[in-house]
Amino acid sequence: MPDRRLLRLNKTHKPARLTRRQLLLAGALLGFGGLVWETEHLVVTRHRLEVQGLHAPCRVVQLSDLHRSWCVPENFIARVVSCTQRLNPDVVLLSGDFVTSHSSYIASCARQLSRLHPPQGMYAVLGNHDYRCDQWQGAPAVQEGLQAVGIQMLTNRSQKLDCGLRLVGLDDCETGAPDPDAAFGRLTPGEPLLAFTHNPLLFDVLCGFPCVTLAGHTHGGQIYIPGVTPLFMDERARYLRGWFQKPQWPGRMYVSCGLGTIAIPARFNAPAEIALFELVPA
Ligand SMILES: [Fe+2]
Numbered sequence: 001m002p003d004r005r006l007l008r009l010n011k012t013h014k015p016a017r018l019t020r021r022q023l024l025l026a027g028a029l030l031g032f033g034g035l036v037w038e039t040e041h042l043v044v045t046r047h048r049l050e051v052q053g054l055h056a057p058c059r060v061v062q063l064s065d066l067h068r069s070w071c072v073p074e075n076f077i078a079r080v081v082s083c084t085q086r087l088n089p090d091v092v093l094l095s096g097d098f099v100t101s102h103s104s105y106i107a108s109c110a111r112q113l114s115r116l117h118p119p120q121g122m123y124a125v126l127g128n129h130d131y132r133c134d135q136w137q138g139a140p141a142v143q144e145g146l147q148a149v150g151i152q153m154l155t156n157r158s159q160k161l162d163c164g165l166r167l168v169g170l171d172d173c174e175t176g177a178p179d180p181d182a183a184f185g186r187l188t189p190g191e192p193l194l195a196f197t198h199n200p201l202l203f204d205v206l207c208g209f210p211c212v213t214l215a216g217h218t219h220g221g222q223i224y225i226p227g228v229t230p231l232f233m234d235e236r237a238r239y240l241r242g243w244f245q246k247p248q249w250p251g252r253m254y255v256s257c258g259l260g261t262i263a264i265p266a267r268f269n270a271p272a273e274i275a276l277f278e279l280v281p282a
Contacts, residue, residue, distance in 0.1 A: 041271055041272065042079065042080065042083055042259075042271070042272050042273075042274060043257075043271040043272065043273050043274070044083065044087065044273075044274045044275075044276055045256075045273055045274070045275050045276070046276050046278065047254065047275065047276070047277045047278070048277075048278045048280065049212060049277055049278070049279050049280070050280055050281075050282040051165070051192045051194075051279045051280070051281065051282055052190070052192060052281075052282040053164060053190055053191060053192040053281075053282075054163060054164050054165060054192050054279060054280070054281040054282070055162075055163050055164035055281070056162075056163045056164070056281070057163070057278065057279060057280045057281070058090045058091065058120070058161065058163040058165055058279040059087065059088060059089045059090045059091075059276065059277070059278055059279070060089060060090065060091050060092075060093060060194065060276070060277040060279060061084050061087055061089035061091075061092045061093070061118075061274060061275070061276050061277075062092075062093045062094075062095060062196065062214045062216075062254075062256055062274075062275040062277065063080065063084065063092060063093070063094050063095075063259060063274060064094070064095040064096065064097070064198075064214075064215075064216025064217075064256045064258040064259065064273075064275075065095075065096070065097040065127065065216045065217065065219060065256075065258030065259055065260050066080070066094075066097065066098050066109055066258075066259050066260045067097055067098075067099065067100045067129065067258075067259070067260025067261060067262055068098060068099050068100075068105040068106070068108060068109035068260065069099060069100035069101065069102070069105055069260070069262075071100075071260075071261055071262075071263075071264065071265035072100075072260040072261060072265070074108040074109075074111075074112060076259075076260070077108070077109055077112040077113070078112050078115075080112075080259055080272075080274065081112045081113060081115050081116055083274055084116060084274055085115070085116065087274070087276050089116075089118045089276070090118055090119055090120045090161075090163065091118050091119075091120040091121055091122070091123070091161060091167070092116055092118050092121075092122040092123075093122075093123055093124075093167070093194075093196045093214060094113070094122065094123065094124040094125075094146075094151065095124075095125060095127070095196050095197065095198050095214060095215060095216045095217075095256070096124070096125050096126050096127025096128075096129075096130060096172060096197075096198030096216060096217070097127030097128070097129045097130060097198065097216065097217070097258070097260070098110075098124075098126075098127070098130055098142055098145075098146065099129060099130060099133050099138070099142060100129050100133065100260075100262055101129070101132075101133050101134075102133055102134060102138070103130075103133050103134050103138030103139075103141035103142050103145070106141060106142045106145035106146070107145055109145070110145045110146055110148065110149045110151070111149070113146075113149060113151065114149035114150065120161045120162055120163070121150075121152060121159075121161075122150065122151045122152065123151070123152050123153075123154045123159065123167055123169060123196075124146050124151050124152070124153055124154065124169075125153070125154060125155055125169045125170065125171060125172070125196060125197055125198055126139055126142060126143065126153075126155070126171070126172060126176060126198065127172055127198035127199075127216070127217060128172055128174045128175040128198065128199065128217070129262070130142040130143075131172065131175035131176060132175060153169075154167060154168075154169025154196075155169055155170075155171050155176070156169070156170060156171050156177075156178065156179040156182045156183045157169065157182065157183060157186075158183060158184070158185075158186055158187070160191075163279075164191075164192055165192050165193070165194055165279065166187065166191050166192065166193050166194075167194055167195075167196070168183050168184055168193055168194070168195040168196070168211070169183065169195070169196055169197070170183050170195060170196070170197035170202060170206070171197070172197065172198040172199050173197070173199045173201055173202040174199050174201070178197065178202055178205075180205055180206065180209070183195075184209060192211075192279075193209070193210070193211035193212075194211060194212055194214070194277075194279070195209065195211050195212070195213040195214070196213065196214040196215070197213065197214075197215055198215065198216060198217050199215065199217045200215035200216075200217060200218065200236075200238075200239035200244075200253060200255045201235060201236075201238070201239065202215070203215070203239060203244060203246075203251070203253045206251050206253070207245075207246045207249040207250075207251040207253070208249055208250070208251060209250070209251050210250040210251065211250075211251060211252075212251070212252050212253070212254065212277075213251060213252070213253040213254075214253075214254050214256070214275070214277075215239070215253060215254070215255050215256070216255065216256045216258045217236065217255075217258070218233070218236050218239065218240050218241060218255060218257075218258075219257060219258045219261070219262070219267075219270060220240060220241040220255075220256075220257030220258070220269075220270030220271075220273070221233065221240055221241070221269070221270045222261060222262070222266075222267055222268075222270055223264075223266065223267065223268045223269070223270070224240075224268060224269035224270040225268070225269065226269075239253065239255050240255065241255050241256070241257050241270070242254070242255060254275065254277075256273050256275045257270045257271060257272065257273040258272070258273065259272045259273065259274070260272075
């Protein structure tokens with residue numbers, strides 16, 4: 001007969017083995033932890049552009065798709081603003097989607113943005129979510145919330161900066177009414193330009209203008225699994241993230257991954273992005 005005490009002892013000292021269920025659970029927790037970390041993690045991308053006709057260097061920061069909502073807390077926007085302050089921008093461009101479904105969130109979003117004081121100002125255009133919030137009634141409230149803290153709307157119009165750069169803002173091409181003729185209407189020949197809009201699909205028109213366009217909207221896929229995510233993104237997959245230029249056309253475009261999230265508070269393979277453009281005279 002085996003010694004029962006020995007059996008118990010053996011059982012006690014048996015090396016711990018994880019069951020398949022425990023392994024799956026650990027994998028899911030690690031994966032979720034990674035998603036959450038990437039959602040919280042901010043990436044600064046830096047781009048140096050040589051611009052003809054510029055009087056002086058100009059540091060432009062683009063913030064896109066803040067999406068203040070139940071899944072993007074005010075303290076995330078606060079971190080974005082603090083990080084932007086450390087980049088010492090001369091001008092900040094806000095390329096839409098300040099809220100997701102409810103305009104009531106614009107107050108806290110704008111409160112954080114108001115901590116930025118770039119010497120050449122902050123300019124904004126609206127995104128599709130800003131138009132669609134409050135059952136398509138919220139755009140005026142979003143716009144008023146931004147203007148209340150000194151952010152200037154640049155919807156289908158342009159603004160000349162002290163450094164000689166002319167900013168050109170265009171309305172959203174999905175939910176607004178972009179008007180390139182009006183936006184580019186006051187140019188003088190040879191003037192250095194920088195355009196911005198929410199939806200990168202407008203590049204199909206803007207590629208004909210001799211300037212860089214900044215856009216957002218795609219979130220870089222937000223949960224980006226190569227070969228899979230683009231299948232669910234219809235036309236948006238054409239300009240998912242990064243730089244684009246069409247052969248034989250003078251314009252170039254940069255698409256930011258944006259900052260906030262929609263649907264689920266998670267990102268993967270598409271980190272939240274603050275884009276810094278260092279413009280220098282050519
Ligand atoms: Fe968005």
